[in-house]
Amino acid sequence: MTAPRIPTELIAPAFNPATFGIGKREVIDQLFTRLRKDYPLAVAEVPGYDPHWIVTKYDDIREITRQDAIFHSADRSKTLASQLAEQLMRNYTGGLPTIFKTLVHMDDPEHAEHRAVTQPHFYPQAIAKLEPQIRETARRYIDEFLAKGQGADFATELAFRYPAEIVLSLIGVPKQDHQKMLDLTHWLFTYADPDLCRPGANITDPQEIIKTWDIVYNEFKSYYESMIHARQQCPVNDLTSVIANGKIGGCPMNERNMISYLVIASTAGHDTTSATTAMGMWTLAENPDIFRKVRDQPSLIPGFVEETIRWTSPVQQFVRSATEDYVLRGQQIRKGDLLYLSYVSGNRDEDAFPEPFRFDPERSPNRHIGFGYGPHICLGQHLARLEMKILWEELLPRLASVEMAAPGKFAESEFVCGPKSVPINYTLA
Amino acid sequence: MNTQPYLKYQCILCGEIYDEELGVPEFNIAPGTRWADVPEDWLCMACGAPKSEYVLLED
Numbered sequence: 001m002t003a004p005r006i007p008t009e010l011i012a013p014a015f016n017p018a019t020f021g022i023g024k025r026e027v028i029d030q031l032f033t034r035l036r037k038d039y040p041l042a043v044a045e046v047p048g049y050d051p052h053w054i055v056t057k058y059d060d061i062r063e064i065t066r067q068d069a070i071f072h073s074a075d076r077s078k079t080l081a082s083q084l085a086e087q088l089m090r091n092y093t094g095g096l097p098t099i100f101k102t103l104v105h106m107d108d109p110e111h112a113e114h115r116a117v118t119q120p121h122f123y124p125q126a127i128a129k130l131e132p133q134i135r136e137t138a139r140r141y142i143d144e145f146l147a148k149g150q151g152a153d154f155a156t157e158l159a160f161r162y163p164a165e166i167v168l169s170l171i172g173v174p175k176q177d178h179q180k181m182l183d184l185t186h187w188l189f190t191y192a193d194p195d196l197c198r199p200g201a202n203i204t205d206p207q208e209i210i211k212t213w214d215i216v217y218n219e220f221k222s223y224y225e226s227m228i229h230a231r232q233q234c235p236v237n238d239l240t241s242v243i244a245n246g247k248i249g250g251c252p253m254n255e256r257n258m259i260s261y262l263v264i265a266s267t268a269g270h271d272t273t274s275a276t277t278a279m280g281m282w283t284l285a286e287n288p289d290i291f292r293k294v295r296d297q298p299s300l301i302p303g304f305v306e307e308t309i310r311w312t313s314p315v316q317q318f319v320r321s322a323t324e325d326y327v328l329r330g331q332q333i334r335k336g337d338l339l340y341l342s343y344v345s346g347n348r349d350e351d352a353f354p355e356p357f358r359f360d361p362e363r364s365p366n367r368h369i370g371f372g373y374g375p376h377i378c379l380g381q382h383l384a385r386l387e388m389k390i391l392w393e394e395l396l397p398r399l400a401s402v403e404m405a406a407p408g409k410f411a412e413s414e415f416v417c418g419p420k421s422v423p424i425n426y427t428l429a
Numbered sequence: 430m431n432t433q434p435y436l437k438y439q440c441i442l443c444g445e446i447y448d449e450e451l452g453v454p455e456f457n458i459a460p461g462t463r464w465a466d467v468p469e470d471w472l473c474m475a476c477g478a479p480k481s482e483y484v485l486l487e488d
Contacts, residue, residue, distance in 0.1 A: 066477035123444040125486075365455040367474060377443045377476040 003331060004042040006035065006054060011044040014054075014342075014414070015080060017192035020316065021412035024282075025344070028316075029357070032056055032345035041329045044340070048082045052319065052338045053331075056345040058352035058369065060329055064320060064339060065374035071320035071339065073376065074107045078318055079415050080340060081209075088210045099217045101257050102264035103379065104318075110248075111375065114257060117246035118239060118265075118379065127382045130170075134387055137166055138394045146398070146428070151405040155278040155422040163273035163387050167380070171265055172227065172238030180223075185267040188216045189416040196411060196420060220263045228258055239265060265380075268416075273384040275314035275411075275418020276370075277391060282422045283308065283359055285404045294361055295396040304361035305388045310368035311359055313344040314418045318372075343369055402426040431463065437486040438464050443476035447483060 010031070013019040019027055035042075036056045045051050055061055064071045077086055077097050089098060098105055103115055120126060141162040148157060160182060168178050190196040191212045192203045198212050205211075228244040235241035243261045246253045253261070284291040294304045318341050326333045333339070347368045348356040371378035378384070405423040435450035447453070447467070452460040453474060458467060464483075471480050 062477060066472075119441075119444075123439070124446065371475075373475075374477050375442050381475075382444055 003053075004039060006039045006042045006044050008044070008046060010034070010039075011054060012046050015044075015046050015049065017412045017414045020414055020417045021193065021410045023410070024408070025410055025417070028344060029348060032342055032348065036345060036349060041331050048084065049080075050083060050086075050338055052080070052340040053333065055328075055339050055341045056349070057329070058346040058349035061341045061343065061346040061369055062373045063328065064341060065369075065372060065376065068108055068111070068375050070323055070326055072107050072323050073111070073318075073320060074105055075323075076319065076321045076338060078105050080317055080319060082206060084206050085209055088207055089213075092210060092214065099213050100260045100263060102260040104264060104268075104376065105260075108375070113248045114246075114253070114261065115375075115379065117248075117253070118242055118261075121239065121242060122379050122382060124382045127386055130166075130383070131386065131390065133169075134166055135390050135394065138162065138387075138391045141165075142391075142395050142398065150425045151423050153421055153423045154281045155274075155408075155419050159274045159278035159281065159419075159422070162391065163270035163277065163384070166387055167269035167383065168266060170239050171262065171269075172231070172236065172240040173266070177223070180219075181266050184216050184219055185271050187212055188267055189271055190411045190413045190420075192414075193412040193420065217259070217263070220266065221259050224259055224262045225255075228255075228262075268378075269380050269383075271416055272314040272378075272418075273380075273387055275416065276308050276312040276384070277388055278419040278422050279312040280304070280308040280388070280392070281402070281424065282404070282408045282419055283311065285402045285422070285424050287359065288401065288403075290359065290361065291396075291399075291402060294392070295399065298393060298396075300361050301389055301392045301396075302385075303363065303366070304392065305385055306366045306368065307359060307361050307363055308388070309370035309384075310347045310353070310363075310366060312418055313347045313368075313370050314416050315370075315372070316344050316414055316417050317342055343372070398429055400427040400429045435461075436464065438483040439486045440473045440476060440478050440483050442478045442482055443473065445473050445475040446486060 013027060014031055035054060040057050041053060041055060041060060043051050044054050093099060103111060106114060141158050145152060145158045164178055164182050168181055173181060186196040187198040191209050197203055201212060202208050227240050231241040231244040235245055243258055294300045320339045322333050322335055322337045324335050347370060350356055371381040403425050405425040408419050409421040411417055411420040438447045449463055450460060452458040452462045456474060467480060469480060
């Protein structure tokens, strides 16, 4: 059986971060719509990259991601990486596929053991107890944003900062360090975006991503080392204390894993929520009918939040490697093959979502895969939902109307991608 | 008729809660469906974990 091949000129743009910054990702939407139709599961052979199966269908992504033993996360780069980048990384780390060893980069039993350290703190019943402080934070950010007046950028002034403050406070990072954490997050996830990348980074250099990851890892390491030691001596009520004193198989967690745990919490713990929140406002500003409907019926807010997650799909892709031969959608996947899982495609799959390109806050069911699926599903999903629900509950009653003050802009990133600018004009209620 | 109070079960992988009183009508599990009557091949709606990964949620 010969694996179907995607024409290189068709798939290559999906390997380029700049493509994701065009308009409202319509090039990406058109590309994956074509793939779902003509190449739902086929191989991409893009020069400079190992071949990847491009997985575009919702059911296939779910089938893969609920079988962690067959489709590994730790053997190769977890995100799309060129052959050169992978080689540089292995040279740099002494043979490992990545500098970081976060939950995202682990397989079982390591993954389950590490996840269990913090999992109870992210269950809905634990998150619900945070509601008063989240609501207070939301009100403060809304007051500050509205004080900036017309044309203020909802993405940079509110959506970037509000979820960061909440999760960083839970981790135990003092407010004066939140901007540093935001910058490191952008350097890591939007390393190729000219507005968000590390200052001075040469984004045309293939070694740049390795250099940036190294800098980011060491910045976090130097920041969290002393905090970890302090919390081991004297635990307080924060996530750093939980991680610093976490036990794996009865032994302390190793330092690299501890730092990585805090890195993922300090970055992925807010960046995807920021992207989704910014996209939510962009959607409201361009669709006054949806704005009025959700504002006038607060009971629609949870559905609105779910639809913004599906619509935004901030994590564009993860890559898995097959540990054994496997037949998927009639295609023979071979042991060692790489599979690029397109979450934005899965969340636009016509077979899973009727009228997938219609934003519908009343969509039901709406079992999107914006948080992933399977044992690696987003640890912070319940926190993200609550943060967004409270923000819209507090903000929408204060607005009579909203519109874009200038065109919005998407970040140039093939990994975590969302709006980087959403300037708005509004009238107060 | 079963007069026992309705119980809740939670997926230990993702935190999703199954509430017997509510069921999951969107997936054809009617309100009032006891956990024991949920099909054994049922998967967690959120993360796809098998039914065996759910535990009784104590108050």
